[in-house]
Amino acid sequence: MLLQMNSITKSYGSVTANSGVHFTLRKGEIHALVGENGAGKTTLMRILYGMESPTSGEIKLEGKTVSFASPTDAIQNKIGMVHQHFMLFPSFTIAENIVIGREPSKAIGFNRKAAAAEAERLGKQYGMPVDPWQKIGECSLGVQQRVEILKVLHQGAEIIILDEPTGVLTPLEVKELLVAIKALARQGKSFILISHKLQEVMEVADRITVLRDGKVTGTVDAADTDAEHLSRLMVGRDLIHITRNDTVPGEPVLEVSNVSIRGDKTKPLLDDVSLRVNEGEIVGIAGISGNGQSELLQAISGLMKLDGGAVKLRGTDVTGAPVQTIRDRGLAHIPEDRYQWGVAKDATVTENGLMGHAGKHQKYGILRGSSIRGMVAEWVHRFGIKTGSLATKAQYLSGGNLQKLIVARELAQNTPFLIAAEPTRGVDVGAMEIIHGELLKKREERGAILLVSSELTEILKLSDRILVMFEGRIVGELAANAATEEQISLLMAGGKAVG
Amino acid sequence: MDKLVQYGRSLLQPLLAVIVGLAAGAIAIAIVGGSVIETYAEMWKGAFGSFYFFTNTLSRATPIILIGLGVALAFRAGFFNMGSEGQMVLGALSAALTAIYLPGPGWFKLTAAIIAGIISGGIWSALAGWLDARFRMNLLITTLLLNYIATLFAGYLVSYPLMDRTGSAAMAQTVMIDQAAWLPKLFKGMSLHGGFIFAAVGAVLLFLFMRYTVKGYEIRMLGGNPLFAGYGGVQRGKLMMLSMFVSGGFAGLAGSVEVLGTQYRYLDGALTTPGYAWSGIMATLLAGSHPLGTAIAAVLLAALQTGGMGMERNTDVPLEVSSIIQAVLILFVSAKLTYSFIKRKKARSSDGAAI
Numbered sequence: 039m040l041l042q043m044n045s046i047t048k049s050y051g052s053v054t055a056n057s058g059v060h061f062t063l064r065k066g067e068i069h070a071l072v073g074e075n076g077a078g079k080t081t082l083m084r085i086l087y088g089m090e091s092p093t094s095g096e097i098k099l100e101g102k103t104v105s106f107a108s109p110t111d112a113i114q115n116k117i118g119m120v121h122q123h124f125m126l127f128p129s130f131t132i133a134e135n136i137v138i139g140r141e142p143s144k145a146i147g148f149n150r151k152a153a154a155a156e157a158e159r160l161g162k163q164y165g166m167p168v169d170p171w172q173k174i175g176e177c178s179l180g181v182q183q184r185v186e187i188l189k190v191l192h193q194g195a196e197i198i199i200l201d202e203p204t205g206v207l208t209p210l211e212v213k214e215l216l217v218a219i220k221a222l223a224r225q226g227k228s229f230i231l232i233s234h235k236l237q238e239v240m241e242v243a244d245r246i247t248v249l250r251d252g253k254v255t256g257t258v259d260a261a262d263t264d265a266e267h268l269s270r271l272m273v274g275r276d277l278i279h280i281t282r283n284d285t286v287p288g289e290p291v292l293e294v295s296n297v298s299i300r301g302d303k304t305k306p307l308l309d310d311v312s313l314r315v316n317e318g319e320i321v322g323i324a325g326i327s328g329n330g331q332s333e334l335l336q337a338i339s340g341l342m343k344l345d346g347g348a349v350k351l352r353g354t355d356v357t358g359a360p361v362q363t364i365r366d367r368g369l370a371h372i373p374e375d376r377y378q379w380g381v382a383k384d385a386t387v388t389e390n391g392l393m394g395h396a397g398k399h400q401k402y403g404i405l406r407g408s409s410i411r412g413m414v415a416e417w418v419h420r421f422g423i424k425t426g427s428l429a430t431k432a433q434y435l436s437g438g439n440l441q442k443l444i445v446a447r448e449l450a451q452n453t454p455f456l457i458a459a460e461p462t463r464g465v466d467v468g469a470m471e472i473i474h475g476e477l478l479k480k481r482e483e484r485g486a487i488l489l490v491s492s493e494l495t496e497i498l499k500l501s502d503r504i505l506v507m508f509e510g511r512i513v514g515e516l517a518a519n520a521a522t523e524e525q526i527s528l529l530m531a532g533g534k535a536v537g
Numbered sequence: 538m539d540k541l542v543q544y545g546r547s548l549l550q551p552l553l554a555v556i557v558g559l560a561a562g563a564i565a566i567a568i569v570g571g572s573v574i575e576t577y578a579e580m581w582k583g584a585f586g587s588f589y590f591f592t593n594t595l596s597r598a599t600p601i602i603l604i605g606l607g608v609a610l611a612f613r614a615g616f617f618n619m620g621s622e623g624q625m626v627l628g629a630l631s632a633a634l635t636a637i638y639l640p641g642p643g644w645f646k647l648t649a650a651i652i653a654g655i656i657s658g659g660i661w662s663a664l665a666g667w668l669d670a671r672f673r674m675n676l677l678i679t680t681l682l683l684n685y686i687a688t689l690f691a692g693y694l695v696s697y698p699l700m701d702r703t704g705s706a707a708m709a710q711t712v713m714i715d716q717a718a719w720l721p722k723l724f725k726g727m728s729l730h731g732g733f734i735f736a737a738v739g740a741v742l743l744f745l746f747m748r749y750t751v752k753g754y755e756i757r758m759l760g761g762n763p764l765f766a767g768y769g770g771v772q773r774g775k776l777m778m779l780s781m782f783v784s785g786g787f788a789g790l791a792g793s794v795e796v797l798g799t800q801y802r803y804l805d806g807a808l809t810t811p812g813y814a815w816s817g818i819m820a821t822l823l824a825g826s827h828p829l830g831t832a833i834a835a836v837l838l839a840a841l842q843t844g845g846m847g848m849e850r851n852t853d854v855p856l857e858v859s860s861i862i863q864a865v866l867i868l869f870v871s872a873k874l875t876y877s878f879i880k881r882k883k884a885r886s887s888d889g890a891a892i
Contacts, residue, residue, distance in 0.1 A: 339768070341767060341768060360770070360772060361767060361768065361769075361770040361771075361772075362770035362771075362772065365770050371768065373768060378764055379764050379765060379768045380765065380768070381762065381765055382757075382758050382761030382762035382765045382766075383761070383762065384761050385757065385758065385761050385762075389754065389757070389758070392754065393758065393765065393766075393768075393769035394769050394770060396751045396754060396755070397751075400750075400751050403750050403751050403752065404749055404750055404751075405749055405750060405751060405754060407749070
């Protein structure tokens with residue numbers, strides 16, 4: 039056994055993040071670690087990577103007991119970690135990012151050529167070719183991911199921890215990544231893969247360990263299990279299958295016609311975009327992020343000025359109107375980037391929940407504290423938002439819980455039209471169920487929803503119609519019941535529609 | 538209970554700064570050869586030793602509180618209003634000129650003068666806000682530079698066209714305001730005037746406003762995350778102009794009450810030399826922009842200044858020692874960021890990692 043983690047327990051005061059966890063890794067194995075948010079996956083890996091020390095328990099590497107005081111220790115013991123958020127320097131080249139910390143030198147200078155050659159060699163050796171001279175800032179997220187892995191390999195890692203590696207990748211990039219991981223495993227590298235996407239896990243892993251509430255609920259061979267069984271281990275109960283009842287779309291609620299935004303670059307951000315969302319309908323927009331979806335949503339919600347075209351909400355022209363006017367007309371908006379648009383981190387849960395609801399909870403301009411707290415407390419209860427109290431600052435909530443707060447806030451606006459951008463990004467399976475259920479309920483109550491998501495499964499599961507965006511244009515429209523993942527993927531990558 | 542702990546924490550930092558400031562002052566006193574205890578005792582007496590000294594301290598604190606409140610409001614909204622000095626001077630000048638030249642009964646002159654002071658301070662501040670909204674000129678820089686325009690313009694007016702030529706003293710000042718339009722003193726024979734009531738009420742009102750009103754909420758969210766506020770329908774431009782106007786209005790009020798309650802005329806340099814504006818900004822920083830905290834911090838800073846004068850009267854220790862204490866205070870308040878940084882690092886290393 040290459041790595042053994044025995045009876046690892048980690049407590050923070052009264053909270054136990056890991057309790058008696060056993061975890062083993064063989065050489066050349068891909069071992070997936072799955073579980074909901076807050077199940078203790080990341081804590082366990084932070085312990086292994088020397089970022090935290092366990093309260094009790096031991097780590098054995100090739101039979102020898104080790105203890106790491108810092109990531110530097112872990113790296114010296116050939117353990118590498120690729121974090122969920124990439125840690126790269128955007129203005130440096132790929133080669134420079136890969137060799138950082140162990141730069142080849144010439145006299146006292148940095149040998150840039152040798153670095154490039156090294157990067158190229160690594161890329162070839164491990165089947166992940168890169169252009170060493172390209173700047174990170176110009177690379178797609180898939181390439182950045184590759185650079186992160188090559189960096190870890192350059193540090194000499196034999197055990198590689200990947201924390202949610204596919205979260206930001208396009209379906210095509212995900213496939214490439216999984217292939218690369220399998221190839222590396224055949225060359226003898228061992229992987230620990232943290233994920234909550236069961237499909238991928240089933241595809242790539244040899245063994246799977248499931249954590250729930252800090253405890254191991256099962257370690258199984260991937261060949262002997264299925265997604266159903268895994269999710270039962272994760273959630274502790276059977277998942278409710280959400281069914282979509284048929285609805286007949288009604289009057290148009292949102293009408294976007296010929297909207298263009300020029301932007302600073304030569305290519306327009308939005309190029310003659312037209313779409314319609316009707317009552318009782320969910321329209322999904324698929325696309326690789328950065329192809330105009332953000333701009334489209336901002337244009338609709340009044341956060342960005344248009345260079346041409348018009349936006350109509352419930353028959354009224356709201357082109358260029360202030361945000362408040364558009365919201366009053368009937369728009370709610372789950373923003374795609376929760377930290378940038380969705381909350382003020384220093385404000386409390388209550389204050390963040392109040393945004394957009396202040397008008398209902400005031401008298402002569404004075405806020406009614408108890409009715410506001412009642413409203414937010416109800417959401418906390420219904421969506422199972424884990425927070426210390428209503429006066430806890432938003433920055434202390436986990437990403438998933440913050441997302442639930444935002445979703446609750448925007449659903450409670452009870453508007454005829456809702457923008458849902460990445461509504462379940464980073465939330466666990468249980469919460470995803472609740473959010474999807476709420477979106478479908480809104481649809482059945484004749485609401486109109488514009489859904490933007492980088493998760494194709496989510497788009498396919500919820501939408502009635504699917505639009506695909508590429509380079510600021512809508513390049514295809516598909517009926518959800520007829521669309522396949524392959525079709526959409528192709529359109530997303532700029533290919534022509536088939537059939 | 539949690540709340541108490543939270544309050545305790547937010548008090549810890551400024552208290553620590555004060556203690557370190559006093560310690561630094563003690564070293565300075567020892568170096569110039571004074572007795573530390575005796576000197577601090579004199580300082581205490583100079584600030585709070587008798588009812589006279591106490592009210593004197595409060596009267597010095599009055600403009601500092603008002604300016605601090607204005608700056609606190611702007612800070613909360615996310616804007617650095619560094620232009621309190623100019624706003625205060627213009628407020629003072631407008632109040633003086635209104636009280637001097639407006640016909641009518643005393644109470645009418647007084648009220649009009651105060652309103653004029655608030656409005657002109659507010660407009661001067663909102664001008665900077667407009668320059669930012671319209672031309673994207675950096676607020677920090679415009680507010681700072683507008684100070685010079687305001688103080689030099691006021692200085693010119695009272696040195697040439699509006700100079701008081703009635704008396705023999707050829708000073709840069711306006712004529713005296715009619716006594717009927719003076720702000721009354723709160724106690725006979727003491728320097729404390731009605732402006733202090735404005736400051737105290739202002740602090741409480743601002744506190745309630747920020748905490749319990751829709752506009753106050755919007756201002757706080759705008760300061761917390763402007764994109765979030767914009768996404769939620771808060772109009773940045775409008776709210777910015779409003780907060781800058783009110784912020785400058787407080788500074789204008791500070792100038793007005795000084796003119797109407799202490800000097801009874803606009804006297805060039807009477808407001809800028811004591812550095813009221815900068816003390817006000819300091820008080821805000823010391824209190825982390827909390828309105829009530831700002832008022833308390835302002836009294837503390839005023840006490841340092843009046844106490845320093847008492848110390849100079851009665852010991853050989855020079856007045857500069859109180860400047861040293863103030864300087865160390867600022868240093869430690871600005872260390873707030875660094876301090877929270879250290880705290881974060883500590884939290885990490887106590888988890889077992891030493892990055």
